[in-house]
Amino acid sequence: MAASTALKPITSSLPKPYQPTSFNLSPLPSKSLKFPRNSSSHSSISCVMTTGNATGEQLSWLHRPDSFGRFGKFGGKYVPETLMYALTELESAFRFLSKDPQFQEELDGILRDYVGRESPLYFAERLTKHYKRDNGEGPDIYLKREDLNHTGAHKINNAIGQALLAKRLGKQRIIAETGAGQHGVATATACARFGLQCIIYMGAQDMERQALNVFRMRLLGAEVRPVHSGTATLKDATSEAIRDWVTNVETTHYILGSVAGPHPYPMMVRDFHAVIGEETRKQAMEKWGGKPDVLVACVGGGSNAMGLFHEFVEDKDVRLIGVEAAGFGLDSGKHAATLTKGEVGVLHGAMSYLLQDDDGQIVEPHSISAGLDYPGVGPEHSYLKDVGRAEYFSVTDEEAVEAFKRLSRLEGIIPALETSHALAYLEKLCPTLPDGTKVVINCSGRGDKDVQTAIKHLKL
Amino acid sequence: MATAMALLNSTCFLHPKRFETISAPSFSHRIVSVSVRKSCAPMASLATTQQVVGLSETFNRLRQQKKVALITYITAGVPDLSTTAEALKVLDSCGSDIIELGVPYSDSLADGPVIQAAATRALSQGTNYDAIISMLRNVVPQLSCPIALFTYYNPILKHGTEKFMATIKDVGVHGLVVPDVSSEETEALRKEDVEYGIELVTGKPVAVGFGISKPEHVKLVSVAECGADGVIVGSALVKVLGEAKSPEGGLKQLKEFTKSLKSALP
Numbered sequence: 145m146a147a148s149t150a151l152k153p154i155t156s157s158l159p160k161p162y163q164p165t166s167f168n169l170s171p172l173p174s175k176s177l178k179f180p181r182n183s184s185s186h187s188s189i190s191c192v193m194t195t196g197n198a199t200g201e202q203l204s205w206l207h208r209p210d211s212f213g214r215f216g217k218f219g220g221k222y223v224p225e226t227l228m229y230a231l232t233e234l235e236s237a238f239r240f241l242s243k244d245p246q247f248q249e250e251l252d253g254i255l256r257d258y259v260g261r262e263s264p265l266y267f268a269e270r271l272t273k274h275y276k277r278d279n280g281e282g283p284d285i286y287l288k289r290e291d292l293n294h295t296g297a298h299k300i301n302n303a304i305g306q307a308l309l310a311k312r313l314g315k316q317r318i319i320a321e322t323g324a325g326q327h328g329v330a331t332a333t334a335c336a337r338f339g340l341q342c343i344i345y346m347g348a349q350d351m352e353r354q355a356l357n358v359f360r361m362r363l364l365g366a367e368v369r370p371v372h373s374g375t376a377t378l379k380d381a382t383s384e385a386i387r388d389w390v391t392n393v394e395t396t397h398y399i400l401g402s403v404a405g406p407h408p409y410p411m412m413v414r415d416f417h418a419v420i421g422e423e424t425r426k427q428a429m430e431k432w433g434g435k436p437d438v439l440v441a442c443v444g445g446g447s448n449a450m451g452l453f454h455e456f457v458e459d460k461d462v463r464l465i466g467v468e469a470a471g472f473g474l475d476s477g478k479h480a481a482t483l484t485k486g487e488v489g490v491l492h493g494a495m496s497y498l499l500q501d502d503d504g505q506i507v508e509p510h511s512i513s514a515g516l517d518y519p520g521v522g523p524e525h526s527y528l529k530d531v532g533r534a535e536y537f538s539v540t541d542e543e544a545v546e547a548f549k550r551l552s553r554l555e556g557i558i559p560a561l562e563t564s565h566a567l568a569y570l571e572k573l574c575p576t577l578p579d580g581t582k583v584v585i586n587c588s589g590r591g592d593k594d595v596q597t598a599i600k601h602l603k604l
Numbered sequence: 605m606a607t608a609m610a611l612l613n614s615t616c617f618l619h620p621k622r623f624e625t626i627s628a629p630s631f632s633h634r635i636v637s638v639s640v641r642k643s644c645a646p647m648a649s650l651a652t653t654q655q656v657v658g659l660s661e662t663f664n665r666l667r668q669q670k671k672v673a674l675i676t677y678i679t680a681g682v683p684d685l686s687t688t689a690e691a692l693k694v695l696d697s698c699g700s701d702i703i704e705l706g707v708p709y710s711d712s713l714a715d716g717p718v719i720q721a722a723a724t725r726a727l728s729q730g731t732n733y734d735a736i737i738s739m740l741r742n743v744v745p746q747l748s749c750p751i752a753l754f755t756y757y758n759p760i761l762k763h764g765t766e767k768f769m770a771t772i773k774d775v776g777v778h779g780l781v782v783p784d785v786s787s788e789e790t791e792a793l794r795k796e797d798v799e800y801g802i803e804l805v806t807g808k809p810v811a812v813g814f815g816i817s818k819p820e821h822v823k824l825v826s827v828a829e830c831g832a833d834g835v836i837v838g839s840a841l842v843k844v845l846g847e848a849k850s851p852e853g854g855l856k857q858l859k860e861f862t863k864s865l866k867s868a869l870p
């Protein structure tokens with residue numbers, strides 16, 4: 145396996161194999177090639193939190209999570225007792241398989257030949273030009289093309305990994321929750337590929353706004369069960385999936401779609417997505433001989449962001465920016481900006497920031513994008529925010545739709561509405577960045593599924 | 605088996621998943637042993653305000669009498685809080701050995717459809733923590749059996765664990781059931797419980813997939829000798845109250861139903 149870590153020359157077009165060492169939770173050795181860096185080290189002009197606050201120990205992989213499944217005070221396993229054995233079993237299996245060459249090879253091959261990895265790191269020439277200031281200065285913007293993966297989003301990385309793991313555990317029945325439908329589609333895809341029974345829980349409201357994905361899941365052979373309880377959105381679908389798992393834990397594996405939920409899910413889902421960041425490091429080195437200066441990703445539960453960030457968390461000179469959904473505005477009460485407006489509590493098995501009322505009831509969030517419409521957030525994001533390692537901002541529905549249109553017009557790429565939130569933040573970010581700052585945005589998904597919603601909002 | 609489980613510091617009871625009954629209860633479902641974590645505080649401290657004894661002591665007493673405890677559960681606020689107040693008295697007078705009162709929650713992941721729907725309904729009518737506490741303050745002194753509060757963890761955290769414990773203790777609640785706090789995570793809670801003399805029940809839910817909703821079920825469970833010291837009836841009672849044409853009608857039905865359940869027990 146070590147041989148595959150050797151860098152190939154820039155001109156090579158062979159896809160890089162999936163790096164299995166990420167499962168050992170040890171950071172990849174930094175490459176020793178010394179190219180002159182043509183970008184100045186980032187010095188943010190705006191007054192936001194810098195990475196200086198967090199200590200090396202706090203950022204060390206040993207504490208993310210610790211042996212109790214906690215990231216500082218966040219995380220944990222707040223679930224009914226009947227699930228504890230399944231969680232322990234899952235963790236053991238995951239740790240074992242992370243080191244198993246056969247599993248790694250099989251996963252490696254599927255990610256390469258079936259999912260289509262590695263995804264390109266694309267220099268967005270016209271978007272970059274758009275953000276150049278009058279004096280011609282501005283950052284260089286790159287898009288990590290997770291939208292080009294099979295099924296059109298980053299979600300497939302985790303779905304494939306967990307489906308393979310479930311097979312190894314001998315579970316024949318898979319359940320999952322889904323918001324936008326991308327994780328549902330990814331799970332249904334993985335189940336079709338591996339011949340597993342698939343049941344997807346989706347909020348009835350979400351089913352309406354993501355009809356294309358509902359159809360896709362059914363076409364792929366999955367049963368899609370509408371959830372009418374509560375607000376009929378992602379949080380309720382998650383609760384329903386957990387209820388199902390409690391009932392059927394012996395036969396069933398629950399493929400949780402984000403870095404939320406009880407331990408080991410936040411760690412496991414992150415590690416299955418960590419390939420995003422690993423590839424980015426290699427690609428950045430190839431393209432400009434250095435590291436990215438700023439990483440930007442949208443945050444719902446937080447899986448695509450953790451997938452991009454994880455590789456760089458211990459590189460304090462790399463700025464990590466997460467962008468949540470501000471919906472109708474932070475003061476409107478109709479948003480999903482958990483890390484900005486939430487308080488610490490327990491939701492779906494993990495202690496993390498969440499949107500709640502005075503009684504501790506979970507509040508119904510709002511975002512134009514179903515995938516960001518979650519009142520919680522992965523515990524690791526809560527941790528990174530608290531230790532000052534990552535910064536979190538938010539963007540309104542309107543700003544996201546503008547960005548959706550902008551990328552389509554400037555680069556010929558129609559992004560998912562979720563991704564559009566990350567892209568929208570460039571409006572505020574780019575004016576503050578020195579010339580040549582290397583910005584990598586996780587283009588977490590494509591926007592075909594969102595055209596119906598966009599039609600309602602855009603007059604074209 | 606019953607003796608093995610009946611250690612001095614723990615009791616054991618069947619805690620069926622609060623799901624709709626699916627045909628006849630089948631004992632081929634897994635039955636996992638349950639333990640009640642007794643507070644380290646001496647029993648005397650529990651009986652400070654009333655003559656009512658705590659949960660563990662109730663179980664001990666019943667076990668000595670070779671009886672099976674009837675534990676009844678209802679969700680607060682269904683159909684409304686004043687009916688809940690009356691219902692608690694009905695459950696008490698009709699033979700409940702322990703009453704569990706559910707605090708409605710927006711994301712009750714350990715509850716089945718009947719209780720979920722009940723919670724949503726109660727919440728939409730404005731049932732909140734303060735109102736429930738206020739109701740309990742009036743009603744608990746009139747009850748002869750101990751009452752435990754069933755709530756998810758987040759509302760406890762939101763109100764502040766210490767403050768929460770102090771309040772419910774003050775109101776006369778004896779026990780606490782928190783379904784999303786497993787034995788691994790109980791440390792923080794247990795500390796506060798011990799301090800306030802509240803018995804924390806970290807039940808391992810058993811018998812997934814059946815709800816006890818008829819006297820025949822109750823009889824089956826107690827006769828089956830699976831080490832059960834008690835039987836819990838939840839959704840069936842919530843359904844009676846929730847679907848009744850009027851609150852008075854519901855209370856009347858509740859009375860008859862509870863009595864029939866009690867009579868099915870040894």
